[in-house]
Amino acid sequence: MKQPLLVKKGAEASLYLAHWHGRKVMMKKRLPKKYRLLELDEQIKTYRTTHEPQLIHEAKKAGVSTPTIFLVDIKNATIIMEFIEGKQVKQLLSEVSKSERQCLCFRIGELIGRLHKCGIIHGDLTTSNMILNSEGKIFFVDFGLGEKSKELEARGVDLHLMKRALQSTHFRFAKECFDTVIEGYSKVLGSETAKNVLDKIKEIERRGRYIAERKGD
Amino acid sequence: MCMLKDGKMKGKKTGESYCLGIESTADDFSLGISTFNGEILANIIRAYVPPEGGIHPREAARHHAKVASKVLEEAFEKAGMKPKDLSIIAFSQGPGLGPCLRTGATVARALASYLNIALVGVNHCVAHIEIGKLRTGVKDPVTLYVSGGNTIVSAFDSGRYRVFGETLDVALGNCLDVFAREAGLRQRVGEPFGAVVEKLAANGKKLIPLPYTVKGMDMSFSGLLTAAVNLFNKGEHKLEDLCYSLQETVFSMVTEVTERALAHTEKKEVLLTGGVAANKKLQTMIKAIAEEHHAEFSVMPTEFAIDNGAMIAWTGVLAYKHGVVTPIEKSFVKLRWRLDEVEVPWVK
Numbered sequence: 001m002k003q004p005l006l007v008k009k010g011a012e013a014s015l016y017l018a019h020w021h022g023r024k025v026m027m028k029k030r031l032p033k034k035y036r037l038l039e040l041d042e043q044i045k046t047y048r049t050t051h052e053p054q055l056i057h058e059a060k061k062a063g064v065s066t067p068t069i070f071l072v073d074i075k076n077a078t079i080i081m082e083f084i085e086g087k088q089v090k091q092l093l094s095e096v097s098k099s100e101r102q103c104l105c106f107r108i109g110e111l112i113g114r115l116h117k118c119g120i121i122h123g124d125l126t127t128s129n130m131i132l133n134s135e136g137k138i139f140f141v142d143f144g145l146g147e148k149s150k151e152l153e154a155r156g157v158d159l160h161l162m163k164r165a166l167q168s169t170h171f172r173f174a175k176e177c178f179d180t181v182i183e184g185y186s187k188v189l190g191s192e193t194a195k196n197v198l199d200k201i202k203e204i205e206r207r208g209r210y211i212a213e214r215k216g217d
Numbered sequence: 218m219c220m221l222k223d224g225k226m227k228g229k230k231t232g233e234s235y236c237l238g239i240e241s242t243a244d245d246f247s248l249g250i251s252t253f254n255g256e257i258l259a260n261i262i263r264a265y266v267p268p269e270g271g272i273h274p275r276e277a278a279r280h281h282a283k284v285a286s287k288v289l290e291e292a293f294e295k296a297g298m299k300p301k302d303l304s305i306i307a308f309s310q311g312p313g314l315g316p317c318l319r320t321g322a323t324v325a326r327a328l329a330s331y332l333n334i335a336l337v338g339v340n341h342c343v344a345h346i347e348i349g350k351l352r353t354g355v356k357d358p359v360t361l362y363v364s365g366g367n368t369i370v371s372a373f374d375s376g377r378y379r380v381f382g383e384t385l386d387v388a389l390g391n392c393l394d395v396f397a398r399e400a401g402l403r404q405r406v407g408e409p410f411g412a413v414v415e416k417l418a419a420n421g422k423k424l425i426p427l428p429y430t431v432k433g434m435d436m437s438f439s440g441l442l443t444a445a446v447n448l449f450n451k452g453e454h455k456l457e458d459l460c461y462s463l464q465e466t467v468f469s470m471v472t473e474v475t476e477r478a479l480a481h482t483e484k485k486e487v488l489l490t491g492g493v494a495a496n497k498k499l500q501t502m503i504k505a506i507a508e509e510h511h512a513e514f515s516v517m518p519t520e521f522a523i524d525n526g527a528m529i530a531w532t533g534v535l536a537y538k539h540g541v542v543t544p545i546e547k548s549f550v551k552l553r554w555r556l557d558e559v560e561v562p563w564v565k
Contacts, residue, residue: 009510011476034509035502036469039424044469124433128481145431157385161433167557168379168434207386 012048012144020080025070028052030077045077048144053079055120055143062118064111065139084141086133093127093170093177105177107138109184112159115140116197117189119150121158126165156200159185163201234304236537237292237328238530241321242313242341243366244272246281248292249527253304253534255351258296260520260527261288266406271398278316285324292526300332307533310338310543311551313366318550326545337533338543341524342367342556345490346378347535348528353515355486361475361503364491364523365390368436368471370478371556373564380557381481382434382474389467390493392438396463399446400456414460415496421461425454429466434477436470468499476506490517492524535563 004016004027016027030045032038049072056066071080089108093101108130115122122129123145131139147154162181166174186194234253240246247262265280267273293299308325311318329336346360359381362369368389370382387395390411397410402417404410427444430437445463448454479487487507493499500516507514521527539562 009480011473011480011506033469033473035472035505037424037465040429040465040469043426044429126433145433157432161435164380164434168374168381171375171379204385 012142017083018080020070023070024083025080026067026083028079028081046074049074049077049079051146052143053081055122055146055148056081058118058120058148059115059140059143062114062120064114065137066143067139067141084131084133084139086131086139088128089130089132089138090127090169092132093173101173101177102180104132104138105180106184106187109181109186110188111138111140111184112162112181113185113188116150116155116158116185119148121147121149121154123147123158123161125158125162127169152196152200153204155197156204159197160201160204235296235298235302236305236307236337236530236533237300237303238339238344238526238528238533239306239308239321239325240341240344240524240526240529241278241281241317241324242309242311242524243317244277245524246284246288246321247524247526248288249525249530250292250296250298250303251527251530251534253538255531255534257527257531258298259292260525261291261295262520262523262525263288264406266404271394272314274314274316277314278320281317281320285320289324300328303328303332303334305335305337305533305537305542306332307337307339307529307536308548309341309344309529310548311554312341313550313552315550315552318552322548322550326548330545335537335542336545336548337536337541338548339529339532339536340554340556340559341529342369342371343378343559343561344528344532345522346371346488347532348521348525349488349490349515349517351531352517352521353488355488355513355515357484358486358488358515359475359478359482359484359512360488360490361471361494362491363389363471363489363493363499365394367491368438369556370434370471370475372478372482372484373561374482376560376562376564378556378559378561378564380555381478382436385432385435385437386439387442389436389438389471390491392442392467393463393493395442396445396449396460400449400459409492411493411496414464415498417457418460418464418498421455421457421459423454423458423461424465425458425462427462427466429470431470431473434474436474438467438470441466464496464498468496468502471499472502472506475503476510479506479510479512484512486513486515488515488517490522492522494522495519535561539563 004018007017008015013030018027053069059066067082069081129142163178238249244265250259263284265277306329359372368384371378394410428441489503504514
């Protein structure tokens with residue numbers, strides 16, 4: 001294997017571009033965090049390294065494109081997976097036209113709907129975790145903070161995070177994008193479920209501190 | 218005027234303009250005086266310590282009203298000036314506890330009308346960041362602001378301080394406070410609950426598993442708090458170990474989120490502020506991630522990390538210089554005024 005190239009040093013894991021048995025792969029390694037106690041560090045790393053590939057696999061079954069997993073090395077907290085060639089939605093959203101943006105958001109909403117329908121909570125729905133490949137397929141990556149749940153609460157938090165990610169990174173058209181995401185989501189889960197989730201999001205927002213929703217009280 | 222230790226004269230200078238800042242969002246009543254150039258001439262803080270239980274907003278407000286005139290006297294004496302030397306009055310307009318905010322706002326309105334000078338309403342969270350920048354010299358940081366009322370990871374982008382991560386329920390400081398109270402611990406003036414927990418945690422050795430809840434960039438402390446209190450009530454663990462585990466878990470969570478914001482924004486500075494910034498363990502953890510991302514780490518000294526009037530005064534100056542004034546009829550307090558709702562035209 002050629003020397004792996006560090007492409008992204010995230011907080012949760014480091015991503016390396018590498019060659020593995022003739023394939024271009026993404027190596028995701030959860031490095032020990034010096035700031036955490038060794039014990040806590042081991043617990044978190046092992047939990048996320050085992051759960052992430054399971055969720056990636058389940059997502060495929062739900063009809064959402066995800067990278068193929070080649071190897072899981074729990075001892076070294078490393079996952080070797082397919083490298084997705086494409087562009088991050090984070091970048092795309094600020095480059096494309098309004099109609100293309102809406103189309104992307106609608107499809108993202110549908111994909112989130114498919115995940116939720118099958119009881120998969122992504123846990124970190126940001127636009128940097130969505131990649132559009134050259135064939136026009138949207139891939140979801142980074143399920144490290146995900147979980148299995150069909151509860152309204154978990155769905156609500158998941159979408160609330162999507163909303164927050166849009167607000168912090170794409171604040172100029174956050175509302176438009178989120179509304180379109182919800183349209184796509186409703187198409188898959190039905191308008192009643194979507195409404196319940198939206199109500200839940202409001203409730204979650206009210207729980208937070210200093211939220212506009214609570215201004216009336 | 219008063220003589221400083223190094224022999225320099227401090228206080229009123231001819232041609233200089235001054236701002237009085239009034240802070241009263243929660244349990245502290247504080248007044249600060251800043252020059253228009255950011256020299257802090259006074260920063261007097263009076264904490265309300267409830268005889269038992271948490272902060273009752275009405276009782277805290279009563280405390281603020283009681284100490285207000287005395288603190289005013291002290292602030293002017295410290296700064297070596299008279300009220301008529303002021304050019305503007307700034308006050309904490311929100312977010313915070315209603316009765317407390319209203320007490321501070323009343324003092325601010327009264328003084329501004331009496332002196333016939335401009336009033337500037339300041340966002341408390343913005344003020345924490347601005348005083349941080351002023352005192353530490355950082356220019357464009359990822360700020361972790363952790364206190365009894367707030368847990369916010371923010372960074373500047375396009376005209377505002379954007380919130381990258383925050384708590385989904387209670388604040389980190391509140392989580393520590395409530396646990397300490399439930400565990401029967403006592404706080405004193407000068408030794409808040411956070412310091413009591415930190416001391417006990419230093420003697421803890423065993424990590425007791427507690428829910429570690431990071432959801433994307435946000436955190437949840439309420440479930441963890443309940444779990445910790447339940448464990449305490451069962452009486453199977455040493456209090457030192459519980460404090461240790463609580464600290465390790467909540468600090469790891471907030472550090473992870475701060476690191477995510479740092480990785481995301483690629484900023485080169487990290488600023489730690491708020492009451493919980495005084496915790497040495499948290500400082501070590503945030504410093505570690507700053508170093509890992511080749512960012513400069515700064516922590517606010519306690520006097521300017523806790524709620525203080527100086528930060529309101531300085532932010533008032535910045536706002537006023539950019540044409541922000543608050544007419545008295547629009548000076549109602551905003552209990553839930555979010556950090557990311559505020560335009561900060563003075564930041565480039």
